Amino acid sequence: MLCSTNSTLHPFSIYIGKSTFVNVLCCEQNQTSGNINLMGLSLSDQYQIRKIIGECRQDDILWPNLTAREHLELFAGIRGVPKHEMAETIQEWLESVDLDEVQHSRVSSFSGGMKRRLSVAMSTIGGSKIIVLDEPSTGMDPVSRRFVWHHISAIKKGRVILLTTHAMEEADLLSDQVAIMCNGELAAVGSPLDLKHKYGSALQLTLISEKEDAALVEQKVKDVFSQSLPYIEFESSTSGYSTLTIKKIYKTAVSQAVYDENEAEDKADTPTAVTVTNTASAIDGVLVQDLSSFIGWCENDSSPVNEFGISNSSLEEVFLSVTKHAPPPVARLEQKRGCCSCCCGGKRRQVTTPETSAEDVTTSNVQSSHAAVNQLPKVDMTTYKRKLSLVVQVKAIFRFMVARSWSGRPSIINWVIFSIFCIGTLLTGFGMAMLWPEGVSFLLLIPVIVLSFMLISIISPIFSDRNAGLFKMLSTQSMKESSFLIATSLYSLFVEFIYSFVLLTLFFGSPVFRTARTPEDCLSTDDWNCGWPSFGERGIISQYYEKEVLSYNLDDGTDVSIYAYFSSGGYGMILGIIFAFSLTFPGAVLSTAFLPGYKVTLVGISLVLMVACAAPLIYYTTNFVSYPQSVYYLGNCTSYADTIGRSFTIDEVTDGEFVQWAGASIADPLVYCAPSYVSLLPQFGLFQTLALTLFSNVVFYSEPPQYAEMLVDTLKEIGEPCSGTTCQFKYARQLYGEHIGCMILGALLLLILGLVMATLFLYPTAIMIRGKHAVGTLFNCRRTKEDASGSEEQIEELPEVDQERQRVNSIMQNFQPESEVDKAEEDVEAPRGTNLPPVIMHNLRKVFPPLGGAPAKVALKSLDLHVPKGEVLGLLGKNGAGKTTALKVLAGDHEASSGVGLISGYDVSTELAQVYERLGNCPQFDVVWNDQSVQRHLEFYARLKGIDNPNQAARDIADAVGLGASDVYTRQSGALSGGMRRRLSIAVSLLGSPECLLLDVS
Helix, strand or coil: CCCCCCCCCCCCEEEECCHHHHHHHCCCCCCCCCCCCECCECCCCHHHHHHHEEEECCCCCCCCCCEHHHHHHHHHHHCCCCHHHHHHHHHHHHHHCCCHHHCCCEHHHCCHHHHHHHHHHHHHCCCCCEEEEECCCCCCCHHHHHHHHHHHHHHCCCCEEEEECCCHHHHHHHCCCEEEEECCEEEEEECHHHHHHHHCCCEEEEEEECHHHHHHHHHHHHHHCHHHHHHEEEEECCCCEEEEEECCECHHHHHHCCCCHHHHHHCCCCCCCCCCCCCCCCCCCECHHHHHHHHHHHHCCCCCEEEEEEECCCHHHHHHHHHHCCCCHHHHHHHCCCCCHHHHCCCCCCCCCCCCCHHHHHHHHHHHHHHHHHCCCCCCHHHCCCCCCHHHHHHHHHHHHHHHHHCCHHHHHHHHHHHHHHHHHHHHHHHHHHHCCCCHHHHCHHHHHHHHCHHHHHHHHHHHHHHHCHHHHHHHCCCCHHHHHHHHHHHHHHHHHHHHHHHHHHHHCCHHHCCCECHHHHHCCCCCCCCCCCCCCCCECCCCCCEEEEEEECCCCCEEEEEEEEECCCHHHHHHHHHHHHHHHHHHHHHHCCCCCCHHHHHHHHHHHHHHHCHHHHHHHHHCCCHHHHHHHHHHHCCCHHHCCCCECHHHHHHCCHHHHHHHHCCCHHHHCCCHHHHHCHHHHHHHHHHHHHCCEEEEEEECCHHHHHHHHHHHHCCCCEECCEEECHHHHHHHHHHHHHHHHHHHHHHHHHHHHHHHHCCCCHHHHHHHHHHHHHHHHHHHHHHHHCCCCCCCCCHHHHHHHHHHHHHHHCCCCCCHHHHHHCCCCCCCCCCCCCEEEEEEEEEECCECCECCEEEEEEEEEEECCCCCCCCCCCCCCCHHHHHHHHCCCCCCCEEEEEECCEECCCCHHHHHCCEEEECCCCCCCCCCEHHHHHHHHHHHCCCCCHHHHHHHHHHHCCCCCHHHHCCEHHHCCHHHHHHHHHHHHHCCCCCEEEECCC
16 A cells, blocks of 8 residues: 655656555555656656656566576667667666576576566566566575675666665675665655664674673673663574664763873872773663673683674665654554545545654664564464364364355455356246256256356466466475365365355256146136246146046947146256256366466366267267157167057056056157266266256046046055155156266266376376486486586585584484385384484485586585574575575475485475475465465464464464465455565464475575
8 A cells, every 4th residue: 555655756767666656656556645756757658658668677578488588688679779789678677687607598497586586577578767676686696696786786877777675785785875664655755874873773783602601701791881771672593693773872971081181180199090881861861881891702712792884874774773663553554544646636644753862763763673573472382283184174174165265355256157057047947947858868968057156266377376386385395195085075065065056056946846837727718818938937847748648438428538738847856956966076177287387277077078078969860860760779678669659548547557658658768768888978977967857747637627637545554655636757756866877877987087196187096296307317327427527617525514414424324214014013103213313415416407408407415404403594696606505405395216215204205295394484486365364374284284273373373474464364365475485385384383495595
């Protein structure tokens, strides 16, 4: 949110802004009020503005199959670089951002820092007068960062560069002016030097000691500065790195103690001393003598301080000081609730503050900046232990799936689409009643289609999560494979059951399931339009579906004719269809959700689904071309062939088969002659059972009318299930049961297929992993041996590297992986890796195969490294050095070409499930659901990890990482800034107190 902001940007200058302002400046978001003037252009002239702006967005938007040079050639051409200058300009830009050696490599093979450098080069090439760089150095190593800094400094002449960053060193070095924003407003503006002078502290001392001596250093600080403790701030870490901040130096005492040389000459015999009052009220700062004494102690050989440094105030301290005074976002919203910008004309809120001296402001700001850090919630997250349980995880995943798709704003589209489907099906039932019975069978395809397409709604989020990396993120956060498969199956069953129940219940309530009118109904009325049905009414039964099944003469000479036609079954048959079709969905989801690809695959699944829905139409049109052929075919597919097309005698009524003969004589071959096994396909089974439900009863009427009831009474006496003038068509109900059984069998087969697909594409077994790894190793060795043999640069090995290798070799010599047989024989299995370091990498090697003509890339040559319990290991190196690759191998994102990686004693190549139970992983790029809030993220992951009181754990970790404000906690992650999304990713990885925590560029 941006409030009223006024600022002027000058050429030859670099400014620090924030992402929302950047988006408005680049015409990617519309401002609520106000305006921006860019080189005489207003924001309303977006086309002209885009011609003069070059933007490097917060996220890298690149073509993975293009090379770095091809990217720059494209943008240089768009920005109008002359053709004769293009080659020279592109080469200059590539060298400026240190990409000249990889200019012909595809971007898909670049590290995160290399992609970021390319984005910076693309935004600055050409003649853009305004360059907008949104956190350009994110993910870069110090060497690459300096290349980018030199590049920015070199191109700023004649341009305005707007830079947003969280790296205070970067802002201090590059910026001519710094604008600090807070809660949508400018909080401070000025040069870095001016801001540090106004808001910074006097001095900062950096102390480095052994971690065991950190307590001694802290005690010495308290002893030396005991008289001025309010004016110092001491911070230490478990690694032995400490910072001592001197907020203010006691200058008044120095002025009072100035030695008067003239007076000393007159009173040479009188000893002179400096008297200092020891009361805290008299000492307004740190005494120079105390500071000198402490520095002398640091320089002493007996001091535990190994190294120390002195510096003035930093821009980071200025930032903390300035932002501390800003009201929290919720308070701001409440203050301005009575007047919005559209009503108040965007006027700036006037705030009256008491007058204070510059010295008071500086002291207050310095104190509050440290308070901002020290007063952060102290939450012991180790109290929230993970308790992984199948039942708990299934409940968490099921609950999240339901909430994600069917609650909140993101679910509106689902509700709209499937409400339209339900209403459309209901209207179809009304329309079918008017057409009864011609064409009714084929209109049943409409509910078949709308019920089947719930599958796309269920699998689309799974495809989206896989494509965005969220599914892998779930796995690294301790999600068991069985939990996901069970929860997904239950969710699909639940959603389809509810949807089918609502839709088919509405469909059953339509007039098409009511009894049709007969010609005699119109004879009893004077309505000349009786034969023409209105909307929602059943028409008169057609001659093709009405048969004279019995005729005889009474003694008085009266001719009696009894006719039969079809009527639908009860709601119980609909419930059976709902249950059987819903059972097919878990298998259908598991069979399709893990296929490779994304959008193209979804389109292919949709097309296959349409073909499956049209299967009954295809089957019947190929088997029944004309009505006479269908009658003949019906005779072959039923046991009532000799009854078709004839009337019966009065003596045949009591033979026990009269109702079945009557039903067969009016049977629709499109329904009764399909074999039961076609219902193994769920859509075909749904069509068949709906049709059989519509035609599962036989209704009799007679001329004269009373004789139909007499016939039904006779049928009741011989045991036929009849009521009124309606009898059950047992043969239709028998076929209904067979098709329901085949649907359930098809559901079981689909479920087995789904589990096989999940095993192949998602959760391969240990044997499959080992086989794949062995084949891949042989294949990669043959393919990359020649390319990689001469490309590995030999680096002189330092002694400490050799010592680390020897330590790892020693550890691995004593490590023997447990076999499945050994574990089965043990009654109680000791935790794996009890005596091992939590992280071990032994001879770890990763070679990426040749891509796009580029040679094979050795990302990890032979890495030997271990991390003892309770220690933090910082992996440093240039972009492309292999830091992220090593972490991805440990997290299971990459398969090692050779070597071993262990997490708590479990092999990351073959025991990923056990690894994920003990791992917390924050990947290089934030993987979150953009349409879900911070609260829903953290509560879901807390439940997934089996944490007791997940809601409180989610709130505590949100407070700990600075996302606990109510306005932020309930905000969708897509609306968070880049820094907030990063904190959310870190919070997710910290939940459950993992044994091993991987933080990649955090």
